[in-house]
Amino acid sequence: MTTMPNAGLPNAPLPEIWARFQETSPLLSPANRAKRTILVVGTGLAGSSAAATLAEQGYRVKVFCLQDSPRRAHSVAAQGGINAAKNYKNDGDSVFRLFHDTIKGGDFRAREANVYRLAQLSNAIIDHCVAQGIPFTREYGGYLANRSFGGAQVSRTFYTKGQTGQQLLLGSYGALLRQTAGGRLSLHPRTEMLDLVVVDNRVRGIVVRHLLSGQVEAHAGDAVVLATGGYANLYCLSTNARSGNVTALWRAYRRGAWFANPCFVQIHPTCLPAQGSQQSKLTLMSESLRNDGRVWVPKAAGDRRRAPDIPEDARDYFLEARYPAFGNLVPRDVASRQIKEQCDLGLGIDGGRTVYLDLEDAIRAQGLTAIRRKYGNLLDMYQRLTGDDPANEPMRIYPAAHYSMGGLWVDYSLMSNLSGLFVLGEANFSDHGANRLGASALMQGLADGYFILPNTLGPYLAQAGPNPIDARHDSFRSSQEEVNAQLGRLLRIRGSRTAADLHRELGLMLWDHCGIVRSEAGLRAALAKLPRLREEFWGNLMVPGVGVDLNQALELAGRVADFLECGELVVQDALHRRESCGCHLREESRTEDHEPRRRDEGYAYVAAWEYRGQGQAPGLHREPLAFTLVTPGQRSYR
Amino acid sequence: MEKLIHLTLRVWRQSGPDRPGRFHDYQSGPVATSLSLLELLDLVNERLTLNGEEPIAFDHDCREGTCGACGAMVDGLAHGPKAETTLCQLHLRDLADGGLVVIEPFRAWAFPLIKDLVVDRSALDRIMAAGGYVSVDTGGAPEANVIPIPQPDADQALAAASCIGCGACVASCPHASAMLFVGGKVSQLACLPQGQPERARRVLAMVAAADREGFGACGNHRECEAACPKRLSLRHLARMNREYLSAR
Ligand SMILES: Cc1cc2nc3c(=O)[nH]c(=O)nc-3n(C[C@H](O)[C@H](O)[C@H](O)COP(=O)(O)OP(=O)(O)OC[C@H]3O[C@@H](n4cnc5c(N)ncnc54)[C@H](O)[C@@H]3O)c2cc1C
Ligand code: SF4
Ligand code: FES
Numbered sequence: 001m002t003t004m005p006n007a008g009l010p011n012a013p014l015p016e017i018w019a020r021f022q023e024t025s026p027l028l029s030p031a032n033r034a035k036r037t038i039l040v041v042g043t044g045l046a047g048s049s050a051a052a053t054l055a056e057q058g059y060r061v062k063v064f065c066l067q068d069s070p071r072r073a074h075s076v077a078a079q080g081g082i083n084a085a086k087n088y089k090n091d092g093d094s095v096f097r098l099f100h101d102t103i104k105g106g107d108f109r110a111r112e113a114n115v116y117r118l119a120q121l122s123n124a125i126i127d128h129c130v131a132q133g134i135p136f137t138r139e140y141g142g143y144l145a146n147r148s149f150g151g152a153q154v155s156r157t158f159y160t161k162g163q164t165g166q167q168l169l170l171g172s173y174g175a176l177l178r179q180t181a182g183g184r185l186s187l188h189p190r191t192e193m194l195d196l197v198v199v200d201n202r203v204r205g206i207v208v209r210h211l212l213s214g215q216v217e218a219h220a221g222d223a224v225v226l227a228t229g230g231y232a233n234l235y236c237l238s239t240n241a242r243s244g245n246v247t248a249l250w251r252a253y254r255r256g257a258w259f260a261n262p263c264f265v266q267i268h269p270t271c272l273p274a275q276g277s278q279q280s281k282l283t284l285m286s287e288s289l290r291n292d293g294r295v296w297v298p299k300a301a302g303d304r305r306r307a308p309d310i311p312e313d314a315r316d317y318f319l320e321a322r323y324p325a326f327g328n329l330v331p332r333d334v335a336s337r338q339i340k341e342q343c344d345l346g347l348g349i350d351g352g353r354t355v356y357l358d359l360e361d362a363i364r365a366q367g368l369t370a371i372r373r374k375y376g377n378l379l380d381m382y383q384r385l386t387g388d389d390p391a392n393e394p395m396r397i398y399p400a401a402h403y404s405m406g407g408l409w410v411d412y413s414l415m416s417n418l419s420g421l422f423v424l425g426e427a428n429f430s431d432h433g434a435n436r437l438g439a440s441a442l443m444q445g446l447a448d449g450y451f452i453l454p455n456t457l458g459p460y461l462a463q464a465g466p467n468p469i470d471a472r473h474d475s476f477r478s479s480q481e482e483v484n485a486q487l488g489r490l491l492r493i494r495g496s497r498t499a500a501d502l503h504r505e506l507g508l509m510l511w512d513h514c515g516i517v518r519s520e521a522g523l524r525a526a527l528a529k530l531p532r533l534r535e536e537f538w539g540n541l542m543v544p545g546v547g548v549d550l551n552q553a554l555e556l557a558g559r560v561a562d563f564l565e566c567g568e569l570v571v572q573d574a575l576h577r578r579e580s581c582g583c584h585l586r587e588e589s590r591t592e593d594h595e596p597r598r599r600d601e602g603y604a605y606v607a608a609w610e611y612r613g614q615g616q617a618p619g620l621h622r623e624p625l626a627f628t629l630v631t632p633g634q635r636s637y638r
Numbered sequence: 639m640e641k642l643i644h645l646t647l648r649v650w651r652q653s654g655p656d657r658p659g660r661f662h663d664y665q666s667g668p669v670a671t672s673l674s675l676l677e678l679l680d681l682v683n684e685r686l687t688l689n690g691e692e693p694i695a696f697d698h699d700c701r702e703g704t705c706g707a708c709g710a711m712v713d714g715l716a717h718g719p720k721a722e723t724t725l726c727q728l729h730l731r732d733l734a735d736g737g738l739v740v741i742e743p744f745r746a747w748a749f750p751l752i753k754d755l756v757v758d759r760s761a762l763d764r765i766m767a768a769g770g771y772v773s774v775d776t777g778g779a780p781e782a783n784v785i786p787i788p789q790p791d792a793d794q795a796l797a798a799a800s801c802i803g804c805g806a807c808v809a810s811c812p813h814a815s816a817m818l819f820v821g822g823k824v825s826q827l828a829c830l831p832q833g834q835p836e837r838a839r840r841v842l843a844m845v846a847a848a849d850r851e852g853f854g855a856c857g858n859h860r861e862c863e864a865a866c867p868k869r870l871s872l873r874h875l876a877r878m879n880r881e882y883l884s885a886r
Binding site for chain 2: 049052053056067068069070071072074076077086088123124126127128129130131132133135136137138139140141142143144160161163165166167170171173174175177178180181187189212241242243275276278279280281283381384385386387450451454494496498500501542543544545549550552553
């Protein structure tokens with residue numbers, strides 16, 4: 001183990017750290033900013049807000065994304081809302097309380113100073129988004145509406161009906177496009193980053209593949225910003241968009257960037273279950289449904305009656321029974337785990353992997369109109385996707401992989417251990433510890449992009465000076481050659497399995513061995529299986545076509561290749577963390593009443609993994625976590 | 639239990655913009671009606687791949703109707719026969735058993751074909767770049783509740799803003815007009831106090847950009863509203879027309 005680089009925190013009391021940082025950091029003059037090129041990969045909330053703001057500040061910015069338009073990044077799919085500590089409801093909210101809830105929600109595995117800053121910046125995000133004309137939902141009097149979300153005791157969530165992510169993204173996308181007109185910002189859609197170029201421990205640029213022409217090109221820059229989203233698609237089926245990947249992060253990891261807490265992936269309890277092998281997506285059903293919906297399974301395994309025919313006394317409302325105080329509103333991890341356990345016991349509907357989420361009692365008590373007023377769009381969505389009407393028959397749900405708390409390690413400036421590589425949004429590890437609270441990812445992405453990076457990049461560049469290496473440098477050429485060689489290799493295997501098929505196998509295996517509940521034996525089994533699956537991939541993959549035009553199968557194959565490697569790191573991280581923490585239960589670490597036990601004595605740290613070469617065990621760096629304003633306590637919902 | 643059906647997919651295949659294209663038929667074999675049409679295309683593509691043939695290229699991403707990436711003409715209708723549905727939300731149960739399903743790319747002069755069902759819709763981004771925003775730099779915004787906005791105005795603005803940029807309105811319009819798309823953004827910002835300072839400039843610039851990109855003029859055929867998966871109302875288009883006239 002080597003020593004950790006300093007997280008770069010100024011020495012000050014928690015509430016003053018960010019101000020102190022800004023006051024004491026060197027600045028880069030506007031004239032100098034115009035000479036610096038910043039490469040931003042990703043156009044979700046984090047990437048587009050960062051790119052737009054940096055261009056406003058006078059930097060030259062190049063922006064890359066996979067989709068045909070920056071507006072399609074998966075941030076667009078967030079429905080629920082975005083948190084801020086405005087305390088508009090006069091219900092006792094504050095910056096401290098938002099900070100406290102986020103740290104506690106993360107089960108005390110996040111860096112205190114980063115989370116405090118996030119809570120401090122939350123209000124400015126709402127101010128800015130309102131100024132952009134984002135049509136937040138409002139009260140009759142014309143003031144902004146708030147709701148309580150994800151079990152929070154205060155109402156601090158801002159929303160735009162069910163389209164919060166979409167509307168926030170259209171705001172930052174507009175800001176991005178506005179900068180293209182000024183010529184300082186150029187857009188490179190349908191482009192995939194496939195390598196990071198690092199010389200002398202400083203990042204010099206990236207190598208990308210243009211997805212329509214297959215052309216592999218190099219871009220040099222003074223800094224690289226990765227805002228490439230999360231990697232929940234490791235599990236193949238998830239709530240994420242199909243293009244979700246770990247490729248940008250993984251290639252950076254292989255060039256020396258540390259991967260922090262890779263095993264922390266959130267499993268969301270209320271998603272549409274998988275039906276058959278061809279399903280492409282586990283669509284998220286908002287957890288607000290648990291406010292009125294009751295979760296149950298038949299008491300008897302093998303009870304194949306239709307739900308309405310199963311009498312009350314033959315139903316097991318297992319969340320209410322086990323957690324009387326919280327009932328159906330237990331946190332995401334508790335609900336997910338319990339649902340899985342019921343199904344593993346053979347009690348799932350028709351013996352399979354689904355349980356009921358039932359609005360029947362709520363409809364009886366409040367009337368269908370009232371229920372539709374609250375959840376109309378969700379009920380319609382469910383019906384559109386499944387063909388069943390939740391007013392007549394209970395919904396069927398099952399947990400799915402949803403959000404990666406883990407990501408590349410960053411310091412207080414959001415810079416990785418590699419000089420000049422910044423990581424934003426879901427791609428970094430920084431704020432959510434071992435579990436993320438609802439409505440806090442949008443907040444983090446926009447805090448990172450609008451406010452943090454624009455204030456930390458200048459100080460870095462002022463100290464580091466310009467990058468003297470351009471894209472014709474040998475290091476770019478050799479990286480391009482490696483990328484081309486890998487693409488060629490994928491195309492030449494000509495075996496008998498598709499990348500999609502191998503991805504499914506990987507996903508199912510990880511779901512079973514490294515999902516909601518983990519055990520030493522299961523994780524070891526996964527470690528034994530992974531190299532064989534990788535061998536199968538490199539020996540028996542079939543990618544049709546050529547590399548010089550749009551080849552979606554080739555794109556997927558490259559991403560699956562990286563998932564196969566990343567999966568191993570995820571399992572290794574899970575194996576080494578012999579505690580139950582955040583959204584994961586470790587079998588060997590339970591309390592007497594069978595609940596998860598966190599082990600602060602051994603594991604109150606961030607695990608940052610360093611690549612040591614193909615076939616070598618990765619190195620582990622531990623960033624100890626100290627808490628000054630909160631006292632870690634065991635979560636209990638019994 | 640799962641219902642199975644059989645379909646013949648007649649899909650437009652074209653390997654590149656300058657290559658000839660033609661329809662090609664694919665038999666689905668027995669497939670569950672719970673599949674979406676795009677999941678059936680995934681299945682067909684896996685079979686093609688294993689035969690060493692080129693899979694059908696199509697754009698898609700979120701698979702839940704929000705990103706606007708997917709889109710094709712299904713039996714002559716943008717996003718298929720079901721109302722308020724994106725292509726990715728169209729399921730086999732929405733189609734007739736044993737039937738023929740004709741799938742073609744969105745066709746419009748301003749949407750050049752790239753490959754198979756994939757077209758280039760970047761013209762829509764360029765229209766947005768002409769003025770689809772409020773010019774506010776990060777940092778100077780006043781407290782969010784300083785300006786109350788009447789709830790009906792906020793609701794109108796949100797309805798106008800729900801466009802996902804899929805281009806179905808263009809593909810379904812006999813004139814390949816993008817005016818419902820432009821109208822959504824113009825109308826959203828015209829409803830809000832934040833949009834006022836640039837109100838006139840915005841509508842003129844966005845309409846001019848749409849002309850420049852080769853989108854047609856609106857001929858009042860109303861096909862766009864029917865095809866729009868988010869049911870953007872023609873009210874927004876009408877409001878844009880008023881905005882345009884008073885700005886000139
Ligand atoms: C269904 C769903 C609902 C959610 N609801 C909420 C909610 O209500 N509230 C909340 O706070 N959070 C929610 N979340 C979480 C939140 O939406 C995401 O964490 C957040 O939007 C991620 O933003 P991002 O900018 O980091 O990445 P993304 O929005 O995922 O963007 C990633 C970008 O990177 C690009 N990219 C990726 N890889 C490459 C590559 N190799 N080369 C080039 N470009 C690349 C993509 O093209 C894209 O532009 C939800 C998530 C999901 C999936
Ligand atoms: S107006 Fe409707 S049809 Fe047109 S791009 Fe927007 S969402 Fe698609
Ligand atoms: S794939 Fe996103 S809307 Fe259809």
